[in-house]
Amino acid sequence: MKKLFKVFGYVMGAIILLLACTLAFLQLGFPKVDPAEEISIDYTPDRIERGAYLANHVAVCMDCHSKRDFSQFSGPPTPGTLGAGGDRFDHKIGLPGVFYAKNITPFGIGDYTDGELFRLITTGVTNEGSPMFPLMPYSYYGKMDREDIYDIIAYVRSLPSIENDIPDSEADFPVNLILRTMPKNPELVQKPSRDDQVAYGAYMVNASGCAECHTQITPQGVINPELAFGGGRSFPFPDGSVVTSSNITPDVETGIGSWSEEDFVKRFKFYSDSGYVNPKVMPGEFNSIMPWTMYAGMKEEDLKAIYAYLTSLKPMKNEIVKFTSSSE
Numbered sequence: 001m002k003k004l005f006k007v008f009g010y011v012m013g014a015i016i017l018l019l020a021c022t023l024a025f026l027q028l029g030f031p032k033v034d035p036a037e038e039i040s041i042d043y044t045p046d047r048i049e050r051g052a053y054l055a056n057h058v059a060v061c062m063d064c065h066s067k068r069d070f071s072q073f074s075g076p077p078t079p080g081t082l083g084a085g086g087d088r089f090d091h092k093i094g095l096p097g098v099f100y101a102k103n104i105t106p107f108g109i110g111d112y113t114d115g116e117l118f119r120l121i122t123t124g125v126t127n128e129g130s131p132m133f134p135l136m137p138y139s140y141y142g143k144m145d146r147e148d149i150y151d152i153i154a155y156v157r158s159l160p161s162i163e164n165d166i167p168d169s170e171a172d173f174p175v176n177l178i179l180r181t182m183p184k185n186p187e188l189v190q191k192p193s194r195d196d197q198v199a200y201g202a203y204m205v206n207a208s209g210c211a212e213c214h215t216q217i218t219p220q221g222v223i224n225p226e227l228a229f230g231g232g233r234s235f236p237f238p239d240g241s242v243v244t245s246s247n248i249t250p251d252v253e254t255g256i257g258s259w260s261e262e263d264f265v266k267r268f269k270f271y272s273d274s275g276y277v278n279p280k281v282m283p284g285e286f287n288s289i290m291p292w293t294m295y296a297g298m299k300e301e302d303l304k305a306i307y308a309y310l311t312s313l314k315p316m317k318n319e320i321v322k323f324t325s326s327s328e
Helices: 004-031 043-056 114-123 145-156 175-181 198-206 262-272 300-310
Strands: 097-100 235-236 242-244
Touching: 043 145, 114 145, 114 242, 198 300, 262 300
Parallel strands: none
Antiparallel strands: 235 242
């Protein structure tokens, strides 16, 4: 019996040693990204203007980094909170931990150099070397044009500083360890010419992160590339209602295959019409997390390019039940 306990002790000791080595390896060896570059961006009016367009109407950085008002349709940003962060994303929406949108006004990012901010946006690694949960879609931003990222940085640097201290995000075990292996160096591209409408549309779709919401996820919470743009990803509201993303492949019956280019553009521009009044929404009534009022500010030529790309995809049949009310 003593011999058995002795063997058991050796086995447990080996397991503990292995776990300790694994933890040390993950902590010291990851994330594996290059050091932040030495960058000094010229914050010209043109850069700031272009960055404002990208951050508010394309990449919609302000969608997460402001306080969204879901008492209104599509949860537009609450005035006075632009860039202040603070929104909480946790287990209630199926996430493995508690995560907060950071303050990206000068109050929140004042200790970042331009190079550190560039690395943060494109790799998800902070200036302290910590990885961010990919709720921040850095993998998409890491496939953008360098100049567009510079423009976004110039814009957020120009925001009014809002004093708003944000709690640290905390991922559950073992996700907190897995996170360290996820960041990688960016694969930056040169923005295609607008003359190549499909290629330019593909670039804009990536910058807008369309696949992130309009694709079902695996049981591990990862986007399933085989189902890209087919819709079907569900998002619960605090009241128990659930909205499910639409199929935006060119399937005629269940997607956008029957839509004309004009239909597609009008669907977005409806929310920027001078006569449009965003309605109040009561709990249990139809609502959407799609930031329509933000995407409505996208230029028509960009929306047309997105349409051209989406309609070039393989049609995928997937009938969607868009909304289930908590009252049902």
